Amino acid sequence: MSSLLVIGHRVPFKGRVSLALVVIVYAASALIFRRKPSSSFPPLVPSALPWVGSALSFLSNPRGFLARCHKRYGPVFKLLLGGREVVVVSSAAAISSIYASEDAAPHAMHDQIFRAFIGRSPKHTEFNVEKEIFPLLDQVFSKRALEVLTQPLARMVFARIKHHTRIQSAQLSLMTFLAEPLYFTVNVMLFGNGYPSDSFDDFRIIDESMPERFLGSPYWFLPSVQARGRLLPRGIDYVKKIHIPENNSALGSDFIQTLQSNGVSPEEAACHLLTFTWGLHANTQGAIFWLFLFLLSDPVALTAVRDEIDRAIEHEFGDLHGFLVDANLKNLDGPYFTLLTSAIMEAMRLTATFMGIRVANSDFELRNSDTIISVRKGEHLLGNVDALHMDESVYPNSRAFVYDRFAYCEGKFRMDGKPWFSFAAGRHLCKGRYLAMYELKISAILSLYLFDITPVGGPPPPWWPPRAQKANLGFPRIENIIVQLHPRDHAEGR
Numbered sequence: 001m002s003s004l005l006v007i008g009h010r011v012p013f014k015g016r017v018s019l020a021l022v023v024i025v026y027a028a029s030a031l032i033f034r035r036k037p038s039s040s041f042p043p044l045v046p047s048a049l050p051w052v053g054s055a056l057s058f059l060s061n062p063r064g065f066l067a068r069c070h071k072r073y074g075p076v077f078k079l080l081l082g083g084r085e086v087v088v089v090s091s092a093a094a095i096s097s098i099y100a101s102e103d104a105a106p107h108a109m110h111d112q113i114f115r116a117f118i119g120r121s122p123k124h125t126e127f128n129v130e131k132e133i134f135p136l137l138d139q140v141f142s143k144r145a146l147e148v149l150t151q152p153l154a155r156m157v158f159a160r161i162k163h164h165t166r167i168q169s170a171q172l173s174l175m176t177f178l179a180e181p182l183y184f185t186v187n188v189m190l191f192g193n194g195y196p197s198d199s200f201d202d203f204r205i206i207d208e209s210m211p212e213r214f215l216g217s218p219y220w221f222l223p224s225v226q227a228r229g230r231l232l233p234r235g236i237d238y239v240k241k242i243h244i245p246e247n248n249s250a251l252g253s254d255f256i257q258t259l260q261s262n263g264v265s266p267e268e269a270a271c272h273l274l275t276f277t278w279g280l281h282a283n284t285q286g287a288i289f290w291l292f293l294f295l296l297s298d299p300v301a302l303t304a305v306r307d308e309i310d311r312a313i314e315h316e317f318g319d320l321h322g323f324l325v326d327a328n329l330k331n332l333d334g335p336y337f338t339l340l341t342s343a344i345m346e347a348m349r350l351t352a353t354f355m356g357i358r359v360a361n362s363d364f365e366l367r368n369s370d371t372i373i374s375v376r377k378g379e380h381l382l383g384n385v386d387a388l389h390m391d392e393s394v395y396p397n398s399r400a401f402v403y404d405r406f407a408y409c410e411g412k413f414r415m416d417g418k419p420w421f422s423f424a425a426g427r428h429l430c431k432g433r434y435l436a437m438y439e440l441k442i443s444a445i446l447s448l449y450l451f452d453i454t455p456v457g458g459p460p461p462p463w464w465p466p467r468a469q470k471a472n473l474g475f476p477r478i479e480n481i482i483v484q485l486h487p488r489d490h491a492e493g494r
């Protein structure tokens with residue numbers, strides 16, 4: 001552009017030739033790339049710190065910071081985050097096309113989680129998780145395979161919580177009450193009896209430190225290092241004994257064999273498996289925890305969802321025993337649990353709004369409402385799912401938990417054109433979505449049917465929106481909540 005500004009001055013002949021050339025080249029490129037935005041688009045969010053850019057504001061409160069930028073700069077803007085410019089988009093079309101695109105790959109997600117969970121980089125092998133392990137996940141987590149695999153899950157979860165029905169009243173951590181039975185049973189189901197499935201407390205300690213580990217911020221590392229020190233040798237032991245026939249597992253042996261046939265040592269294979277278990281459990285734990293926080297703060301929602309569960313168990317399944325036998329994927333994904341499904345989707349609409357940063361592996365064009373953004377190879381991209389889930393024109397009263405907002409789905413987990421990205425979309429649609437929905441429903445049904453659950457210490461504080469935003473890696477983190485459990489009349493002494 002600056003070359004064209006010299007046109008009004010006297011220019012020597014040689015200069016005039018080169019100027020003409022510049023004009024021709026400029027005109028030609030303007031024609032070829034006529035949809036290319038000017039360099040001021042997308043606008044770059046200003047920041048005082050060179051290289052670091054907006055990283056501190058972004059990491060300390062990603063939602064709040066993105067919301068402020070969205071308000072100020074509109075639906076497309078750029079952030080400088082630790083030396084890289086990240087293009088942030090907020091329309092459903094743009095976010096869908098990032099998820100769908102072959103050109104925008106998640107940036108070595110497994111390796112990053114490995115580094116955070118294990119505390120070092122994976123050792124170099126030819127092995128690529130997405131290429132080798134994802135096809136296995138597609139098989140094991142397909143709806144059809146899960147129909148069979150999850151048959152005993154409701155009974156196993158019940159076996160894990162029924163001792164609470166024999167005690168008049170108990171106080172315990174809400175997270176442990178909801179998530180431990182799922183952690184244990186899903187591990188047994190996928191990895192067999194040889195897996196250290198009783199490691200919930202260590203898993204939680206490590207998970208608590210994951211955002212700081214992932215983002216490289218300071219944290220109190222000793223408890224999580226000790227927890228990992230206990231978990232890792234047990235994982236290695238499991239891998240070494242994987243060939244024992246009693247270790248019959250739906251995923252564990254294939255997972256380990258795939259790694260070992262790619263030259264990965266047993267120690268390293270155990271690290272990959274433990275990294276995978278973080279993805280398997282952490283988000284489901286966040287989802288069930290937040291579902292209950294919303295229900296416990298909303299008596300109308302709690303009563304409506306519980307009434308639906310009582311009705312279904314007593315009228316459709318006969319009794320709890322009938323439910324435990326028939327709690328298959330199909331029966332839970334249907335009209336008996338319309339309000340429960342809606343409440344889960346609504347809790348996730350508000351809290352599961354994360355997307356990993358993508359890297360463009362070639363030049364391509366991204367459609368964002370009525371603009372086209374030219375993305376260049378190597379550029380980073382981020383979908384602002386939160387902005388979309390909070391769009392008042394799509395979700396009126398968008399900041400509130402409206403438990404029956406998705407009741408039109410009639411129990412099925414479906415979007416009907418609504419922008420709902422809690423399980424991602426397109427080719428990166430979450431591979432564990434059917435399992436996660438099933439786990440969430442089993443846990444909610446059994447907990448609400450069997451127990452009255454009240455937060456200890458009087459009426460609950462407003463948990464939503466979380467006041468002190470901690471850095472998070474997925475669901476918003478808040479302090480643990482202690483609840484009082486009372487077995488309901490039909491549950492006592494089971």
Ligand code: HEM
Binds near residue numbers: 354357421422429430
């Ligand atoms: C409520 C629980 C869960 C939520 C909210 C959730 C959400 C998501 C989201 C948003 C993504 C896309 C991330 C991105 O590409 O940036 C994703 C991907 C993925 N999820 Fe989940 N997830 C959940 C449970 C699970 C479970 C139980 C598994 C079981 C293994 C799982 C396995 C995966 C895998 C393998 C991917 C990568 C897919 C790909 O890149 O093609 N997720 N999940």
